[in-house]
Amino acid sequence: MSKKIxxxxxxxxxxxxxxxxxxxxxxxxxxxxxxxxxxxxFERFVQGxxxxxxxxxxxxLCGICPVSHHLAAAKALDxxxxxxxxxxxxxxxxxxxxxxxxxxxxQSHALHFFHLSAPDFLFGVDGDPATRNIIGIALTNPELAVxxxxxxxxxxxxxxxxxxxxxxxxxAIPGGINKNLSIEERDEFLKGADPLNADKMVSWAEEALDFxxxxxxxNKDFVDNFSYFPSNHLSLVRKDGAxxxxxxxxxxxxxxGKKILHDVDYQDYDKYIEEEVRxxxxxxxxxxxxxxxxxxxxxxxxxxxxxxxDFIPTPLAQKEFEAxxxxxxxxxxxxxxxxxxxxxxxxxxxxxMIRELLNDPDLLGDDLVIKGEKQKEGVGLIEAxxxxxxHHYRINDNDQIEMANLIVSTTNNNEPMNKAVNHVAKSVMxxxxxxxxxMMNAVEVAIRAYDPCLSCATHALGKMPLELTLVGPDDQxxxxxxxx
Amino acid sequence: MNQxxxxxxxxxxxxxxQDDGLGAAFIERMEQWVENNAFQNITLDTNYxxxxxxxxxxxxxxxxxxxxxxxxxxxxxxxxxxxxxDAKVExxxxxxxxxxxxDLCQKLFSKxxxxxxxxxxxxxxxxxxxxxxxAKTNLEAALEFFQQHLIKKMNN
Numbered sequence: 001m002s003k004k005i006x007x008x009x010x011x012x013x014x015x016x017x018x019x020x021x022x023x024x025x026x027x028x029x030x031x032x033x034x035x036x037x038x039x040x041x042f043e044r045f046v047q048g049x050x051x052x053x054x055x056x057x058x059x060x061l062c063g064i065c066p067v068s069h070h071l072a073a074a075k076a077l078d079x080x081x082x083x084x085x086x087x088x089x090x091x092x093x094x095x096x097x098x099x100x101x102x103x104x105x106x107q108s109h110a111l112h113f114f115h116l117s118a119p120d121f122l123f124g125v126d127g128d129p130a131t132r133n134i135i136g137i138a139l140t141n142p143e144l145a146v147x148x149x150x151x152x153x154x155x156x157x158x159x160x161x162x163x164x165x166x167x168x169x170x171x172a173i174p175g176g177i178n179k180n181l182s183i184e185e186r187d188e189f190l191k192g193a194d195p196l197n198a199d200k201m202v203s204w205a206e207e208a209l210d211f212x213x214x215x216x217x218x219n220k221d222f223v224d225n226f227s228y229f230p231s232n233h234l235s236l237v238r239k240d241g242a243x244x245x246x247x248x249x250x251x252x253x254x255x256x257g258k259k260i261l262h263d264v265d266y267q268d269y270d271k272y273i274e275e276e277v278r279x280x281x282x283x284x285x286x287x288x289x290x291x292x293x294x295x296x297x298x299x300x301x302x303x304x305x306x307x308x309x310d311f312i313p314t315p316l317a318q319k320e321f322e323a324x325x326x327x328x329x330x331x332x333x334x335x336x337x338x339x340x341x342x343x344x345x346x347x348x349x350x351x352x353m354i355r356e357l358l359n360d361p362d363l364l365g366d367d368l369v370i371k372g373e374k375q376k377e378g379v380g381l382i383e384a385x386x387x388x389x390x391h392h393y394r395i396n397d398n399d400q401i402e403m404a405n406l407i408v409s410t411t412n413n414n415e416p417m418n419k420a421v422n423h424v425a426k427s428v429m430x431x432x433x434x435x436x437x438x439m440m441n442a443v444e445v446a447i448r449a450y451d452p453c454l455s456c457a458t459h460a461l462g463k464m465p466l467e468l469t470l471v472g473p474d475d476q477x478x479x480x481x482x483x484x
Numbered sequence: 485m486n487q488x489x490x491x492x493x494x495x496x497x498x499x500x501x502q503d504d505g506l507g508a509a510f511i512e513r514m515e516q517w518v519e520n521n522a523f524q525n526i527t528l529d530t531n532y533x534x535x536x537x538x539x540x541x542x543x544x545x546x547x548x549x550x551x552x553x554x555x556x557x558x559x560x561x562x563x564x565x566x567x568x569x570d571a572k573v574e575x576x577x578x579x580x581x582x583x584x585x586x587d588l589c590q591k592l593f594s595k596x597x598x599x600x601x602x603x604x605x606x607x608x609x610x611x612x613x614x615x616x617x618x619a620k621t622n623l624e625a626a627l628e629f630f631q632q633h634l635i636k637k638m639n640n
Contacts, residue, residue: 045611060500060611064579066532115536134536135570135584138591146592153537166531167499167508 019421019443027431032422033280034414034447043404051077051395052174058391058406059168066169067104067159068384068409071097072391074172075247075380080395082372083175085267086247086380092365093176098246099357100162100171101382105245106201106350107155108385109302109343112451113208114148117340121215125445126438144211147204150195157196158354161185176369183364190358198355202316205348209320212344227336227423227446230255231416232288232297233304236383237263241310243321243349245383251308252288252298257332261288266381269390275407285414286407297415300387301450302342307332314356317349336420339449384409386451410452420446488525488638489546492597494538495530497553503606503619506553510604513627523638533579539588543595547637549630550582550599553606553619561626563633566599602630 022030042061046054055074059066074097075086083089089097115134122141123132131139138145156166163169164179171177194200216223234252238244250269252261261272275284276293287296298304306325312318324345327333333342357363380391387409394403424446428439493514499505508530518526527545531538534550542548550566568590569583580588582601590596604626608616615623 042611057500060498060613064532111535130570133570135587135591138588142592145588149536149540149588149592152535153540156537166529 019447021421021425021429021443023429029422029426029430032418032425034418034421043406046393046401046404048400048402050399051080051393051401052399054391054393054401054404055172055174056168056170065104065108065384065386067100067163068382068389069391070163070169071101071172071246072380072382072384072389073393074174075382076378076391076393077174077380079267079378079380080375080393081174082374083370084372085265085378088370088372089176090365090367090370091362092180093368093370094246095357095360095362096162096177096180096368097172099181099354099363100159101246102350102353102357103155103158103162105155105385106205106347106354107152107159108451109347109350110148110151110155110208112385113212113340113344113347114145114151116448116451117445118144118148118211120441120445120448121212121340125442126436129437129441132441147195147208151201151204151208154189154196154201158189161189173369175371178368180365180368181358181363186358186363189354198351198358202348202351202355205344205351206316209344209348212340216341223337224335227420227427227449228334229336229419229423230334231299231419232260232291233307233332234261234288234298234300234412235305235308235388236266236381237309238313239263242313243305243309243311243346244313245305245346247382250381250388253308253332255332255334257307257330260291266390267379269379269381270392273407275411281414283411283414284407286412287415298412299416300409300412301339301385302346303333303336303339304387305383306342306345312345312349314349314352316352317345320345320348336423336446336449343451386410387412410450413450413452417447417450417452420449490544491526491547491549491634492542492545493526493528493549493551494534494542495528495551496533498532500611500613502608502610502612502614503616504553504609505613505615506604506606506619506623507551509615509623510551510602510626513623514631517627517631523634525638526634534582534585535580536585536588538580538585539592542585542597542599543589543593545597548586548597548599549602551602551604552582554603555606555609556603558603558605560605560622561629562601562603563629564601564603566601568596602626 019034021032024030046057049057054077055070058069058073061069079085119132119134119136123136134145160166161181163171171179190198232252232254236244236248237251238248249263250261250266251259251263254260264272272289273286274289275286277284285297287293288298306321312321324341377394382389389409390407392405393401396402421443424443428442493511495507495511497504497507499508511528511530514528518528566582566586568587570587582599586599605622606619
């Protein structure tokens, strides 16, 4: 006799996901699957549209990470307008885009930490769900909650200043950018009243990191062993091996740190990466062709980026990076919950980069756009907060998009999220007849570590409870739990 | 002379998803009306969704009205008062509800602006930057109601 447990949807994860856990008669976990209803219609939707519309159109994918899609599309179209593959823009064009991207990174990582993951650290994975959220933090640790809110706001204001507006920003255009930063905007971000200035953001990013480290060293066994499994890791890196979330070459390392994708040009990504379709999920499973479906899957995101990069090019984050790398003796870090540690190091790096860029006079320049010989095809790659994001377009003689292929970060993490769910299910559910809320949340903690954004999959926001169904061997429902 | 209360009208939703753009369309239409009437005390804003930082923004106002599209079985629109609530957070945790924003505002900034939610009935939600005809009708009805409501409120 076997049983099937279904958790639907996954709370504190954007969009609609469902977890199914199969148990045998002895209560052993046989198989776990994360089903995601991914919406793939967008690639067809852009076909026939003028190519220059793409950076604005792609923001319609969702309202959660519009900047990442905006910049990835713009980078692909840089190639099409003959402006090169990301490092051929004018200094003002490239640095304004970078400022926009670091602003997005900063606010997205801050949201994840303060709103989605810190409640688990403060109140415990099996803590009272009524208070295990940012409202609970506001009541018990208001200073921390205010920091989270104001860090989000600072990042959003950077985006507004660089993209032009909150909805459907138009800052990045093929071949460059359509506005520079005014002196007033720059001075406001650099010298604005506390807390909304770059120095304060760097300081608060350090405090958030200290908060996590304090938790980590007090709960080292739990953090280290929660959903640990080896994997490959993939990301952009700068040509000299530095962490770079805007532009670089594509690198992958295996679980021991051996390079298995050697700093290749991402214009050729389809030579190295393939996507597998599985009957039980709408979301594809990417893998490195050379190593096949079984061994070629990889992780993307903060953990992967700090595993592929050789160093971080800002001093405070580099110091933290060195301490972080020492935990695994310089080898890749395969601990699922260290994703939060890596995310906070990146948050600090983003704050430092924002400050560094704001002090760069190139942001005030007037040379915004560059164009060259038009091409028919281009690939834009960017490290979105959740991981590597691919945009690939081909145009026809009428300047219309005739082919689009997008591989979003959450798709890149599909296999590792499934592995993570299986690992946690085995750990907390084996032999259990009753599924507690704490067990359900443990599964979600593993998924949330990847900060998946599934809103490309659905626009039916809210109104859906958390549901867990236990199904017997003959598909009869043995038990069902629902939370609201 | 009494100082007029500060008012924030905040529309949210994705204009690239047909009727989900009702909130942003409402604000766009209000811009001209506010300008024509020279209402200095009214601030208009839009975004894809509400999030935790909006708690800080609404703390600066006496009155707040959120405007959103709705798939609920309402008539053309509904206008309801928002009470702060720390009730179970919605599953889409990259976005939060008006009640959640208000509750966070109260707890973090010790402010509780009088807050309302204007829901406009929507019907279609696919990738297209265009409101359906039914949604446009609802938008007009909601604008007429809301502008009258604001005028009455400011004259009281």
